[in-house]
Each structure stands twice: as C-alpha cells, then as structure tokens.
Amino acid sequence: MLKHRIIPCVLLKDWQLVKSIQFSSYRTIGHPIATVRVYNARNVDELIVLDIDASLNDEPINTEIITDIANECFMPLTIGGGIKSLEDVYTVLNAGADKIAINSKAITNPSFIREIATVFGSQCVVASIDIKKIDGVYRVYNKKMGIVDIDPVELACEYEAQGAGEILLTSVDRDGTTVGYDTELLQLFGNKITIPIIINGGMGNPKDSIEALLSGADALAAAYIFHFSQYTPDMIKKELAFHNFPVRLVKG
Amino acid sequence: MSDKIVIIDYGMGNLRSVQKAFEKVGADAIISNDHNVIQNSSKLVLPGVGAFKDAMSNLAELDLIDLLHEEVINKKKLFLGICLGMQLIARKSYEFGETEGLGWIDAEIIRFDFSDSPIELKVPHVGWNNVAYVNSSPLFENIPDNSDFYFVHSYYFASDRQYVTGITDYGVEFISSVQKKNIFATQFHPEKSQTHGLKIIENFVRLEGTSVC
Amino acid sequence: MKICTHCVMPDTKPDLHFDEEGVCDACRSQEAKNKKIDWDKRKEEFLQIINTNKKNSDYDCIIGVSGGKDSTFQVLKVKELGLNPLCICFEPTIPTEIGRKNLENLNNLGVDLIHVKRNPVVYKKLAREAIKRTGDCEWQNHLGIFTVVPHFAVKFNIPLIIWGESPQIEYGGPASSKTRNILDRQWLEEFGGLLGNRISDMIGVDGITERDLSLYMYPNDEDIHRVGVTGVFLGYYFKWDLREVLEQSSAHGFSTTVRPVETTYENFENLDCYSNHVHDYLKYVKYGFGRATDNACLDIRLGYISRESGVRLVNKYDGIPPRQAIEEYLKYTGFSRAEFNAIVDSFTNKKIFKRDEQGRFLKDIDGSLIRKEEYLVR
Numbered sequence: 123m124l125k126h127r128i129i130p131c132v133l134l135k136d137w138q139l140v141k142s143i144q145f146s147s148y149r150t151i152g153h154p155i156a157t158v159r160v161y162n163a164r165n166v167d168e169l170i171v172l173d174i175d176a177s178l179n180d181e182p183i184n185t186e187i188i189t190d191i192a193n194e195c196f197m198p199l200t201i202g203g204g205i206k207s208l209e210d211v212y213t214v215l216n217a218g219a220d221k222i223a224i225n226s227k228a229i230t231n232p233s234f235i236r237e238i239a240t241v242f243g244s245q246c247v248v249a250s251i252d253i254k255k256i257d258g259v260y261r262v263y264n265k266k267m268g269i270v271d272i273d274p275v276e277l278a279c280e281y282e283a284q285g286a287g288e289i290l291l292t293s294v295d296r297d298g299t300t301v302g303y304d305t306e307l308l309q310l311f312g313n314k315i316t317i318p319i320i321i322n323g324g325m326g327n328p329k330d331s332i333e334a335l336l337s338g339a340d341a342l343a344a345a346y347i348f349h350f351s352q353y354t355p356d357m358i359k360k361e362l363a364f365h366n367f368p369v370r371l372v373k374g
Numbered sequence: 375m376s377d378k379i380v381i382i383d384y385g386m387g388n389l390r391s392v393q394k395a396f397e398k399v400g401a402d403a404i405i406s407n408d409h410n411v412i413q414n415s416s417k418l419v420l421p422g423v424g425a426f427k428d429a430m431s432n433l434a435e436l437d438l439i440d441l442l443h444e445e446v447i448n449k450k451k452l453f454l455g456i457c458l459g460m461q462l463i464a465r466k467s468y469e470f471g472e473t474e475g476l477g478w479i480d481a482e483i484i485r486f487d488f489s490d491s492p493i494e495l496k497v498p499h500v501g502w503n504n505v506a507y508v509n510s511s512p513l514f515e516n517i518p519d520n521s522d523f524y525f526v527h528s529y530y531f532a533s534d535r536q537y538v539t540g541i542t543d544y545g546v547e548f549i550s551s552v553q554k555k556n557i558f559a560t561q562f563h564p565e566k567s568q569t570h571g572l573k574i575i576e577n578f579v580r581l582e583g584t585s586v587c
Numbered sequence: 588m589k590i591c592t593h594c595v596m597p598d599t600k601p602d603l604h605f606d607e608e609g610v611c612d613a614c615r616s617q618e619a620k621n622k623k624i625d626w627d628k629r630k631e632e633f634l635q636i637i638n639t640n641k642k643n644s645d646y647d648c649i650i651g652v653s654g655g656k657d658s659t660f661q662v663l664k665v666k667e668l669g670l671n672p673l674c675i676c677f678e679p680t681i682p683t684e685i686g687r688k689n690l691e692n693l694n695n696l697g698v699d700l701i702h703v704k705r706n707p708v709v710y711k712k713l714a715r716e717a718i719k720r721t722g723d724c725e726w727q728n729h730l731g732i733f734t735v736v737p738h739f740a741v742k743f744n745i746p747l748i749i750w751g752e753s754p755q756i757e758y759g760g761p762a763s764s765k766t767r768n769i770l771d772r773q774w775l776e777e778f779g780g781l782l783g784n785r786i787s788d789m790i791g792v793d794g795i796t797e798r799d800l801s802l803y804m805y806p807n808d809e810d811i812h813r814v815g816v817t818g819v820f821l822g823y824y825f826k827w828d829l830r831e832v833l834e835q836s837s838a839h840g841f842s843t844t845v846r847p848v849e850t851t852y853e854n855f856e857n858l859d860c861y862s863n864h865v866h867d868y869l870k871y872v873k874y875g876f877g878r879a880t881d882n883a884c885l886d887i888r889l890g891y892i893s894r895e896s897g898v899r900l901v902n903k904y905d906g907i908p909p910r911q912a913i914e915e916y917l918k919y920t921g922f923s924r925a926e927f928n929a930i931v932d933s934f935t936n937k938k939i940f941k942r943d944e945q946g947r948f949l950k951d952i953d954g955s956l957i958r959k960e961e962y963l964v965r
Contacts, residue, residue, distance in 0.1 A: 123543055124499065150602045192391075351776050
C-alpha cells in the first residue's frame with residue numbers, strides 16, 4: 123500500500139539551511155551537509171530544498187550546494203527556487219535533484235509546467251503554491267509579487283492540467299508557527315485535484331499530521347518541528363501508524 | 375573482463391544517482407555507452423526515467439540493442455534494470471501507441487487505469503510502497519519482506535508469474551521485481567530507497583555469475 | 588560578509604542580527620546588561636527562586652561543573668549565598684591533566700561532587716558518528732551535560748539546577764532566546780546546539796541500543812514535574828563578566844595554562860578537554876570564525892580591548908589548526924588523518940575559503956585555510 127510521506131522542507135539562504143517564520147524572518151537550521159546527513163540517518167521519505175537567494179534575489183542557482191546535498195541524499199530530492207527556464211531545470215536535475223519545484227514563473231506562465239513535463243516528465247514537476255488568508259479568504263501569495271488575483275484551487279487545477287506531478291501547498295500564515303496545519307485550506311481542494319498534495323506550514327506535534335491527512339493531504343512537509351522541538355519524523359510516523367495510516371517505518 | 379560495473383548511458387536520466395549508490399556501497403561503477411567498455415564490464419545496469427518509446431529509440435540509435443542481447447542473453451552477464459530499465463526488457467509497451475521492447479521476458483507494459491474503479495488513486499504511482507516477496511531472490515537478501523521502496527511510474531509490468539520475485543499493491547497488484555536467471559529488474563528505484571535500497575545495490579554487487587544461472 | 592561595527596563577529600554566525608548601525612545583537616545585549624538591567628532586582632528574584640525551590644533538606648541546588656573558571660565561579664557564588672550545591676561533572680571527551688587538577692580544586696572548595704564517568708565504549712561510538720554526521724565533535728558532550736544534570740536532579744529530588752552564563756545573552760541568538768531564563772527540555776531542543784540530531788537518531792549506530800543511551804535521554808515529563816525541576820542561568824541574575832569570573836576563580840585555586848590554548852589567544856577557557864579545540868576549529872571551517880573571534884568579541888564588549896586590537900588578534904589566531912588537539916583526537920577516535928581531513932573538508936565553507944581548480948581547499952604554511960578577499964576580517 124502506498125505510504126504517506128513525511129518530507130522535511132527547508133530553505134537555502136546564503137549557503138546555510140534556514141527555516142522561515144511566516145515568510146518574514148529566518149532561523150538557522152545549520153550547515154547543509156550536516157542537516158542532510160541527519161535527515162538521511164533519520165530515514166526521512168524525501169527532502170525539499172528551496173533556494174531563496176535564487177528565488178528572491180535573482181541570484182544564480184547554487185549548483186555547488188545542490189550537488190553536495192544530492193551527493194548525500196539517497197532518497198528523492200526536490201530542489202526549487204529561481205527556476206525560470208528549461209535550462210535551469212536541466213541544470214538542477216543534472217546537479218542531482220530528482221524533482222524540481224516551481225513557483226513564481228508558473229504563476230505568470232503556467233504553460234512553463236507543460237514545457238518541463240513534456241521534456242522531463244510530469245513526475246519531476248512539483249508545482250508550489252503559497253497561500254495567505256486575507257479577510258477570511260484564501261489568496262495566492264508570492265513573496266515578490268504580493269497577493270496574486272487568482273483563486274488557489276483554480277490555479278492548482280490549471281497546474282494539474284498543464285502536467286504537474288504534485289502540488290506543494292504552503293500556508294504563509296502557519297509557516298514556522300507549530301500551531302497545526304491549515305486543514306480548512308486543505309478542505310477547499312476536496313476532490314478537485316487528482317495529483318498528490320503535499321501540505322506545508324504549521325506542524326507542531328504528531329496529532330497535526332493526522333488531521334492533515336484526514337483533511338485530504340497526501341504527504342506532509344515540515345521543518346520547524348524537526349529542528350526546534352523534540353519531535354522527530356519517526357515519532358510523527360509512529361503516531362500515524364498507531365492510528366492505522368500507512369507510513370514507512372524502517373526496521374532491520 | 376574488468377571488475378567494473380557499467381551503468382548504460384542512453385540519454386535517459388538519473389545516471390549519477392545510480393552511480394552514487396554503487397559508490398556508497400563501495401563498488402566501482404562507470405557510466406558509459408561505449409561498446410568496448412560494455413563488453414568488458416563485469417555487470418550491467420540499465421536505469422531510466424522517461425518514455426519507453428524514446429528509450430528504445432535511443433538504444434537503437436546507439437546500436438545497443440544487439441549488443442545488450444549478446445552480453446545479457448548469450449553471455450549471461452549479470453544485469454539489473456531499474457524502473458524504465460525494467461520495463462524495457464518486456465516484449466512491448468502501450469505507452470503512446472505500441473512500441474517493441476527488448477523482449478527478454480514475455481510481458482507487456484500497461485498504464486494504471488483507475489477510471490472505472492471505485493477507489494480514487496492518483497497516477498503516476500509516486501511514493502513509498504512495500505514489496506511482498508514471491509519466490510526468494512538473492513537481490514532481497516537480508517531485507518525484511520514487505521519493506522518499502524520508492525516508486526515513480528505510470529506504467530507497470532504485466533506478465534505471468536514465472537519470473538516474478540516481488541509484487542506491490544496499488545489499486546491493482548502489479549509486478550515490482552523480476553528475476554530470470556542473470557536478469558534482475560526492479561520497478562522501484564533502489565538508489566532512492568535509502569537503507570533498504572542500498573542493500574539491494576549491495577546484494578547485486580555481491581552476486582556471483584555462477585550462483586544465478 | 589558583514590562584520591559588526593562594534594565587535595568583530597561576522598554575519599556568517601547563525602541567527603546573528605545587525606541593526607541599522609551595523610551593530611550585532613550580542614553587543615546590544617551586552618549594553619543592556621550594563622545599562623538597562625536592575626541587577627539588585629534580579630538578585631532578589633534569584634533569592635526568591637531559591638526559597639520557592641527549597642525541597643531537598645540536603646542540597647539547595649544542583650550545578651553542572653567542569654572545574655573551569657565558570658563552574659568554579661558558580662560554586663563560589665552559590666556558597667557565598669549560603670547554599671549547599673550538589674555538583675555533577677560529566678566526564679569530558681579527552682580529559683587533560685590541568686582539567687583534572689581544576690576539578691579537584693573545585694571539589695576542594697567544599698562541595699559534594701559526582702564525577703560521572705559515562706560508558707566510554709558507547710560514548711566513543713557517539714563521538715565518532717557525531718562528527719561525521721553533524722560536523723560537531725562535541726555534540727554528544729553538549730547533550731550529555733544537559734541531560735545528565737536533570738537526571739541527577741530527579742534522582743536526588745533537587746528541583747533547582749543552576750547553570751552558568753546564558754549563551755544567548757553573551758553570544759547573541761534568536762530574539763526569543765534572550766528572555767529565556769529557564770533551561771528546560773524545550774530550550775535544549777531549540778538552543779542547545781543539537782544541530783537537528785536527536786539522541787534517538789543515534790540508536791543503531793555501531794550497535795548502540797536504546798538502553799545504552801538512557802543517560803542521554805532527557806528525563807520524562809512526569810518525573811520532571813513531580814520533582815519540579817527547573818534550570819536557571821546564573822548569568823541572567825548576576826552580571827557576568829568573564830575576566831571578573833576568572834579573577835575570582837583564580838583567587839580560589841583555578842589554574843590557567845602558561846601559553847594560550849590552541850585556536851585562540853586566551854589561556855583560561857576549555858582547558859579540560861582537547862576535543863574542545865577540535866570543536867572550535869570545526870566551527871571556524873564551517874562559519875569562518877572561531878574561538879579567537881568569540882574571545883575578542885567578548886573582550887571588546889566588556890571594554891577590555893579596542894576593535895582594532897580585536898581585528899589583529901582574530902587575524903593572528905583564528906583558524907590555525909590545533910595540532911596537539913588534533914593528534915589527541917585522532918588517537919582517541921581511531922580516525923586516520925585522511926579520514927579526519929575528509930570529514931573536515933565536507934563541512935568546510937566553500938563560500939568563504941579559496942579552492943584550487945580541482946576544488947581542493949588551499950592552505951597556508953601553518954595549515955590554515957585561506958579566506959577569499961571579500962571575507963577578510965577588517
């Protein structure tokens with residue numbers, strides 16, 4: 123049976139891995155190599171690393187760090203941040219990533235997803251959408267563009283139609299807060315998307331993971347909880363297993 | 375014959391990942407499509423991500439189809455096919471029309487189709503899923519039954535049970551690993567499956583030609 | 588790379604913030620110590636805490652000690668206030684002779700001392716894995732100190748743990764940490780320098796079992812609540828000046844080394860363990876600043892040296908590989924020099940340090956890395 127995935131999602135900033143808090147401040151997680159080695163030892167299911175220098179400051183994609191990180195990873199690695207062309211995609215995959223995450227470019231040009239999927243395959247495209255709740259309404263948010271006037275569910279459907287393999291949904295409001303995932307946001311999507319949804323932002327304790335899966339998430343991304351609390355990915359999985367959710371627990 | 379394992383480069387993705395995994399377990403593996411290098415290899419690995427049609431077309435262009443047949447079928451060289459590499463050993467695939475494969479095992483590659491099914495499963499099948507053993511295989515030595523491995527594919531291998539060594543459930547029960555004498559193949563990606571995946575690679579490295587044929 | 592305009596700390600230090608004047612928050616914190624804090628009030632608060640935690644008829648508090656200047660000072664301070672502490676020492680990784688001497692000295696101040704000689708076989712396995720995985724050769728020691736003391740607090744039913752300086756107040760850290768006067772499990776996970784690795788992540792390494800690690804597991808919540816264990820930083824209640832601390836400790840028998848310890852210009856810190864110097868060197872290769880920078884920054888903030896002197900000291904002492912400490916470390920761990928160098932290289936900062944065309948780090952005659960132009964300390 124297919125297992126629900128627990129995926130640490132961290133940011134690369136200035137050659138260090140950091141965690142954001144509501145997209146506005148950052149806390150250092152540590153040296154990329156140390157962090158990836160720890161995650162490897164923890165047998166996490168996948169790893170997502172988003173290069174915010176490339177994404178926000180238009181800096182070139184840091185292929186060196188990506189290669190170093192990929193060399194330590196024996197689980198699927200998704201790299202995102204500043205991917206604007208097919209050449210960027212090629213560069214990142216060549217550096218060792220298995221999947222790429224795109225965000226800004228896809229908002230203004232959703233057909234870019236189709237271009238990537240056609241050449242490299244849908245399975246390597248993770249369409250990333252950041253969402254903020256404004257006046258009780260969920261709006262698409264982009265750190266560079268601000269609030270974008272598109273309905274989040276519509277955008278996700280568009281991405282799916284263009285050939286995205288998965289959707290990474292990040293709640294800006296819950297980011298780094300450990301107050302729990304935004305299950306209301308998840309419920310908006312209902313059955314409208316048929317590709318997997320990875321929810322990101324807010325996991326604070328193992329119980330949050332159960333609520334998120336019950337609300338329609340397929341996989342759970344988190345980071346703050348794994349670095350600044352006593353909870354480990356294994357503890358989250360054990361809680362899920364206890365409640366009969368299929369998860370991967372490594373024995374032997 | 376050298377002691378180098380050759381990972382065949384036919385332009386279909388993720389070669390370095392596979393090479394890294396071999397390096398991690400201490401084996402010498404090189405990436406190549408050079409005929410001499412392939413002929414001198416100790417073992418062969420055919421990885422792959424992408425479309426079946428493109429893969430077969432690339433293999434043909436590089437003149438590798440006959441060479442592989444000679445090395446693997448005639449000379450019985452130990453072979454490991456991964457993901458698309460497993461699908462290619464089938465007789466034919468139904469991806470984008472019909473395409474002939476290498477034909478080493480009588481099988482067809484068909485797409486997951488849940489349109490008529492009451493369960494809403496997403497395609498591609500992507501994520502960690504467990505492999506239940508069917509007949510023992512040296513590839514799975516010291517790996518517990520029903521361990522999870524990483525899958526990412528929309529098509530799967532369909533054949534009779536003769537060469538099946540592992541099955542996985544995703545809406546349907548599909549074949550996730552096979553062995554026909556010296557030919558081993560996995561639908562999942564051992565190089566992306568961490569501890570157990572690296573064990574698979576290690577087990578393949580340790581195989582002696584005489585123990586399987 | 589930005590460097591604080593007041594001290595010499597670079598912005599490559601994790602979580603260090605600079606204000607509009609280019610001054611780092613550790614400097615601001617130090618200023619606040621001198622000007623904005625009512626230390627008499629804080630002392631009162633501390634005496635209150637002691638009163639509310641008087642539970643154990645034999646001991647008033649429990650202190651984690653190494654025999655260093657800080658723990659010697661803590662014992663002196665606590666005894667001055669009329670308290671009877673139980674002292675716990677978690678054996679360092681590679682003990683030195685002077686370290687042992689200073690521990691004896693602390694004992695002779697007149698306190699009960701429990702010297703925890705943890706299972707060396709298990710400890711060495713942890714040490715070998717920790718440096719490979721996290722790049723911190725003292726990871727297991729940080730963890731050990733912060734868990735073994737609460738364990739004894741629970742076992743001896745002593746609620747109050749007294750730690751020394753607050754690292755965040757002295758060295759800077761995330762805003763939320765500055766107001767934390769309590770060291771509890773949450774503090775340990777967030778600020779304890781565990782680098783994301785948890786003790787449970789070490790189970791299975793080289794055959795280590797869960798049982799082997801019981802000393803390193805933080806006591807469970809039930810026991811903590813039953814005893815009412817709480818840990819406070821002495822540095823939060825009493826103004827902490829490292830040279831004053833040194834003076835008082837030395838006046839009571841604390842010994843320093845004749846020459847500066849490796850990796851810095853001081854001769855009075857981290858005397859008890861060789862592995863500490865390797866740790867400081869690893870910090871340098873990862874972040875581009877080492878113990879000499881830490882020492883210079885503190886001395887500048889406390890007004891003992893000027894910034895120019897700080898810059899000179901940093902350029903002279905920071906980053907020189909500690910030869911003796913590395914020798915001892917290799918002997919202890921059994922790593923070959925090549926293995927050790929490979930580990931260090933994997934954590935060395937590619938942004939800061941120069942490399943040749945093959946990607947290998949360039950080294951100076953004394954073995955230190957060479958900084959790129961824009962990362963020189965000025």
